[in-house]
Amino acid sequence: MVKQLWGKEFDKFEGQSPAIFEGLDRWSPELEEELSDLLRAVRRKKGFSLFFVQCSPALGERIIEVIRERFPQKKLARFELDRESKTLYRELIESYQTKQFEIACVTGIEQTLYAYEDTKRLAGWSEQDIYNYSWKGVPPLLSHLNYHRELFEENLPVALIFLVPRFAIDYFVQRAPDFFDWRSGFFKFMESSEDLQKYFHELVSQKYGKYLDLTPEQRMEKILEIKDKIFQIDPSDNEQKSNLLREQGRLFESGGSLVQALECHDRALTSNPKNYNAWHSKSCVLHSLERYEEAIQSCDRVLEMQPSYYRAWGNRGKALYNLQRYEEAIESYDRALEIQPNYYYAWNNRGITLRYLKQYEEAIESYDRALEISPDFHPAWNNRGIALYCLKRYEEAIKSCNHALKIDKNYYYCWFFRGYILGELELFQEAIKSYETGLEIKIDDYQGLVSCGNLLRRVNRYQKALDSFERALKIQPNSIRVLRLKARCLEQLNLRKDALDSYTKIREINSNNFWDWYYLAYDLYYFSEQREIIS
């Protein structure tokens, strides 16, 4: 039950006129009313009292300032929590014993919540059933508050004021209702429309790359901040709401939360179906979800409204490419490049598509265009190498790869491809070296391991080849091809029993593929023959 008896408060009714705050002309009338309510409540309470104030961090600072000004005779203590905070009671009581404060303002509670799975749910709009949700327990600070409730009341005759953002109140309501129900008051401060406008302005100029650099907790903080603003804007301002939702979606996307991202974009589009940026962002997410048809539809919506949105043409091309509709993809890329000839991503993707159409010369031209614009765009160098390889211009292909690797020496895929060409040229030692460099960067690349093993086998380095195959089998234990390669290595190393084990394993996998059986029979035939000769 609520422990604070309201009855006591009548003693202190002073009948004074509403407070007027000096130097606070920036407070709107609504804020001022809420503020005088808060101050009144703090003034009247005797003994322990608990207040929740919902506000942005910046607004929180101003509120604390006002409390200080209004109660010059009362001692005020500040407590700032951070991500590591797990307790509060001890800190409060220790400080209280020496400083005897009367008001304690606590900020930063939200910091303790960012890492929690529930927070992710509160941050998004995903309409999953809360009761089917696997709660990862209650954050330590909240259980601490729940458990220490009574001690707060008994030993801390102070006004305890929590200044928290919106979602933290949600968290309290859902995960620490007992503590929240003890409140002597709940006050809500909205930001002024100028502050909100300033925020929107800063937000719109954000680059997606910036979002990618955020840590998961920073990202969560940002997402929640946006959600908080969504609740504060004028509900009829659909345009702004839609922009905010899209931004939220992009943040989710940058953290790999595609389902949440899609939900945000869908909401953005419900609020404002004309938000072509949101249609575009939605197409990106759909593409990542491999829902290519829908991605194309989203692109089409963008282009209906904004035919010169070249990135949408680019995305459309990519989706068509993934649907193996190569000719249409090229058309889309061409549209993009008509509008923006410097769009080197599109030149590169166009090249890839042309390669699938076996138009290697044209593909190389396309890559060259990309590299004219952005000489350091290493994927284009690699792709150019592939096209040259297809034309059997091996030396040039290797040169192109070398170029890519000069720009990014960690481009392991290119190391593999380079190794592959070298292998074709029967420069086995160099080929193996190229693969090994790639495998140092990406130690668990299945295809890289298999190819490297094969090359090692060809130069009779069976033990090393065997190692490579073993590693590949750790990733795909039931690969018949690798098991067979392994068996052959073992034969060469005279480890016949182990080789037979490998064959047995192939038999157990029981493939439906005719060729698997054919090769198995073939191997066993020669295998047994050899064995007979030896015996």
Next chain:
Amino acid sequence: MAIEQINIQVALKEFAKLTAVVRSQPGQRQKIRDRLEPHTETLIQALNDFIKDGCSHLPEQTKLVVIADNLDRIVPIFRDNGRSNYEEIFLDRHEQLKALECHIIYTVPIALIHSRWATELKDNYGIPQVLPSIMVRHEDSTPYEKGLDTMKTIIRLRLPAVLKASGMSAVFESEEILQELCLMSGGYVRDLIQLMQETINRTESLPIRERAVQRAVDALRDVYRRAVEEDWWEALREVHQSREIENNLLHRGLLLSRCILEYRYYKDNGDKQTWYDVHPVLWKEL
């Protein structure tokens, strides 16, 4: 402390100690729990000795009742296997919970009573009693004076002595304002007190004016609204229309968060009638 050999005198003291530890160092709860677990039987025995001893000092015809309050407010935690802490507490441990030799009232989360475990709960403890909200409206939404009077009495009894003499008219600007406050509580006492408190926070001098009540209601509404996910509003609208709930996860959850309140009354022929409605602060949102 040796829990193995507990006798009643020792037990008394040790229990007091344990309670003190739990209160002063709540972080130790889990540890204490783990230590006590193997000794549950002994503890129950000791408790029963204690109860027996206590009862022997009671006047004749008097019985002991223990009330374990606030268990209804335990936040549900779902395990990976789909079970919840409710089941662990009330079902897995029912033997122990029933082992005390006195009357004992446990307050269970309302969601448990409406869950698939209802039968098991009934088999283990008998039919659970539901303490409904106080009816402040009839099922047809018209104000129910008798219930409203109860709410008003609760407020009156909590008035400070100075004001009791001058009566409610000195506290509230008009009878309608008081009525509104009581109606908005939905007959749920905790919310009545919460509303009263927020109203006072928002009142500079008596009598309390309409605006203060309105703003207190807004603040409470804001809290309730947070417990409702967006696609649950449709379900709430239906309950508000039909005055009935379905026995599903969603409705149980809404009961637990008190977005849906349960009411009961007896018809003229003596039949018990149970009905449900959305918490009145949320009506505006439907």
